[in-house]
Amino acid sequence: MNLAKFPRRGYVTEPTPLEALPRFSKALGADINVYIKRDDLLPGTAGGNKTRKLDFSMADALNQGADTIITCGAVQSNHCRLTLAWSVKEGLDCHLVLEERVKDSYNPEASGNNFLFQLLGVKSVTVVPGGSPMMAEMEKLAEKLRAEGRKPYIIPGGASNKIGALGYVGCAEETLRQLFNLGLSIDHMVVPSGSAGTHAGIIAGMIGNNAGIPVTGIGVNRKKPVQEAAVLNLANETLEYIGTDARVPAEAVVAFDDYVGPGYSRPTISRYLAGKYDGDITTIEKLLAEWLAQRTGEAVDVPERPGKTGRKPAFLETRDAVNVLGVCQSCQEYIGLGIVVARSGYGKTYSLRHYSKLPRVAYIECDDTM
Numbered sequence: 001m002n003l004a005k006f007p008r009r010g011y012v013t014e015p016t017p018l019e020a021l022p023r024f025s026k027a028l029g030a031d032i033n034v035y036i037k038r039d040d041l042l043p044g045t046a047g048g049n050k051t052r053k054l055d056f057s058m059a060d061a062l063n064q065g066a067d068t069i070i071t072c073g074a075v076q077s078n079h080c081r082l083t084l085a086w087s088v089k090e091g092l093d094c095h096l097v098l099e100e101r102v103k104d105s106y107n108p109e110a111s112g113n114n115f116l117f118q119l120l121g122v123k124s125v126t127v128v129p130g131g132s133p134m135m136a137e138m139e140k141l142a143e144k145l146r147a148e149g150r151k152p153y154i155i156p157g158g159a160s161n162k163i164g165a166l167g168y169v170g171c172a173e174e175t176l177r178q179l180f181n182l183g184l185s186i187d188h189m190v191v192p193s194g195s196a197g198t199h200a201g202i203i204a205g206m207i208g209n210n211a212g213i214p215v216t217g218i219g220v221n222r223k224k225p226v227q228e229a230a231v232l233n234l235a236n237e238t239l240e241y242i243g244t245d246a247r248v249p250a251e252a253v254v255a256f257d258d259y260v261g262p263g264y265s266r267p268t269i270s271r272y273l274a275g276k277y278d279g280d281i282t283t284i285e286k287l288l289a290e291w292l293a294q295r296t297g298e299a300v301d302v303p304e305r306p307g308k309t310g311r312k313p314a315f316l317e318t319r320d321a322v323n324v325l326g327v328c329q330s331c332q333e334y335i336g337l338g339i340v341v342a343r344s345g346y347g348k349t350y351s352l353r354h355y356s357k358l359p360r361v362a363y364i365e366c367d368d369t370m
Helices: 022-028 050-063 078-090 113-119 134-147 166-182 197-208 224-242 268-273 282-296 319-334 348-355
Strands: 018-020 035-037 068-074 093-100 124-129 152-155 189-193 215-219 254-256
Touching: 018 166, 050 078, 050 152, 050 166, 050 197, 068 078, 068 134, 078 093, 078 113, 093 134, 124 134, 134 152, 166 197, 166 224, 189 197, 197 215, 197 224, 215 224, 224 254, 268 282, 319 348
Parallel strands: 068 093, 068 152, 093 124, 189 215, 215 254
Antiparallel strands: 018 035
16 A cells, blocks of 8 residues: 555654564463564653554645644543644644543643643643533634734544554554564554554554554553444555555454453553442452462452442552552651652552551551641
8 A cells, every 4th residue: 555645744653563572472371472562662752552643643744835733632641642643743822622531630730641741831721621522612712822823733542543543553554564574473463542543553463564464452541342443444444545445344343442441541450449439340359369379379259349338448458559668668667768669550649548557557648738
């Protein structure tokens, strides 16, 4: 397929590595050999897969004379970070519309991508409730900017449209070339499946090149039928845009929703341990029991999950909890200072509260005003 006819900015200057994972493969057993395509090494502020899509999206924006980019994502969106970074690179203003999918989760003073939004010079951040019509919200902002004399260009969430998906059609072709050069034949390809652009682009590239390599998506936000329909529609829209007669049959699109949990950006285990998980807990408890048995070498009963009484489960000493408790114990024994740092959902607060039940321990929670 001829992707050279579509404008792009040249952000992807060389193929990302195709790296063998011998230890992971050995752990899986059954003569399985796994390789990983290292798109985490793509250029941009901290890298990530959206750079391939934005390579084409930003070129289209510039060709249309845009001076402003609008895009959307969750409150800690990697896509928003990369869109903002490449906008700055191109001398374009960038406005973000963030969907607060977990109520009260947005904090303008937070670290991570929210900090980088400010550091990179975002022009505005609009926060809307979870479930808001994001395209309508971006259109509303675009109208306001047009009235001010700006020329906005909207990039959908994840840059997942027929233009952005071209980046992963190119990735599929890049992967096929690498496999040829390595003399390596693979049986299957597994990709993340969220806003659908990566999954759709990869499967369009494989089908369009008659590669004969099945592609499976691991869903992160939607139920299986909805996700598969989204991927199928975008893949075929992309192939039509490219100008090829090839089409992806419905049966070729597979996207599992087994790992979505309570929803996108909603942690499963920490919500379960806090007694807040409102989905089906059967699978969670089964996986927890298997994981604990593997770690301890013996069958372990999973702590009782809260029912309608709202009772929290017994304390579960995960590896992270053990580390937190170890810091606390060391500080108490040696009269020292310890700092515990981890991302949200790792059980820091839960572990500290558990430790506070011991003798001679005072536990105080502080907010920004103290």
